Amino acid sequence: MRDPLLDEWHPIAASEELPAGGVFGATLLGQQIVLWRGERGVHAWPDLCLHRGARLSLGKVARNCLRCPYHGWTYSEEGRCVAIPAHPGVRPPRRAHLLPFPARECYGVVWVSLGSPSGNPPPFPEWEEGSLAKTRCGPYRVNASAPRLLENFLDVAHLPIAHAGILGDPSRPEIPAYRVERRPDGGWVAAGIAIWQPDPDGSGRAQTVSYTYEILRPLVARFRKTGEGKRYGILAAVHPISPRESAFWMWNFWDPQQGVRPEEVRAHQERIFAQDRPIVESQRPELLPLDLQAELHLPSDRLAIAYRRWLAELGVGFGTG
Secondary structure: OOOHHHHOOEEEEEHHHOOOOOEEEEEEOOEEEEEEEEOOEEEEEEOOOOOOOOOHHHOEEEOOEEEOOOOOOEEOOOOEEEEOOOOOOOOOOOOOEOOOEOEEEEOOEEEEOOOOOOOOOOOOHHHHOOOOEEEEEEEEEEOOOHHHHHHHHHOOOOHHHHOEOOOEOOOOOOOOOOOEEEOOOOOEEEEEEEEEEOOOOOOOOOEEEEEEEEEEEOOEEEEEEEEOOEEEEEEEEEEEEEOOEEEEEEEEEEOHHHOOOHHHHHHHHHHHHHHHHHHHHHOOOOOEOOOOOOOOOOHHHHHHHHHHHHHHHHOOOOOEO
């Protein structure tokens, strides 16, 4: 069965990592890819020269073409070999044509799909909202499966324990009852989850906040939380590198009248993720079990249960067990 993650958009590289003439190598769902920027934008191809299999990500951009570092085979923006230095008078064979992967730039990041994605990368309306401050955090490389990482992001019950003194208090660990509902587009939403937090947004001001979580895509989710009439939230997306290795991307947004600077938000986020990392990397089994009988569940796990059921319904196999 074809894994539906092949047809999803995944964040791979920050736009600033690909300046004009830039080349970048990455791995997505076990597939090695090369990203490079030409006059028409960013291109994503298999990281493989068709002559002797050298990595094109070790090559260079010359005259708006990507040149292999081994024998200099040169590929145009369309992926067609247009020059073979050893035989300048020979027309490259038709077979010397790399098939591109879909690539888009959104929210300051290059998104790539290995299949046939429908539409654009996940929506992020706050990105265009001028009244909000925003910054990107990560990517954080983690030795954990992508679904494990996203489930951790959705887990509200760990906030008072794993993030004590920041996102909760062990003396106030109760999670109120909440409902999980299906979104019209197929994802899930859970609203009105109230939690008392000592430092909910990096400002150092304790307050009770109300969370709304949304699962947008199999590896993309977001939350918005409000407290004292102010908004703070995160769009999160996981880049699945291999079944047990991932990179976590986050875009934070907040009301600027909170007086919090972007560097403070990034420091706040790095402090939180430093607490998450060893826990997520320690989880066993490493692949997220979709059989609900494999682990124990409580009412506070409703969102995670919905997530696992949805992955099973979609037929997601990469990073799951």
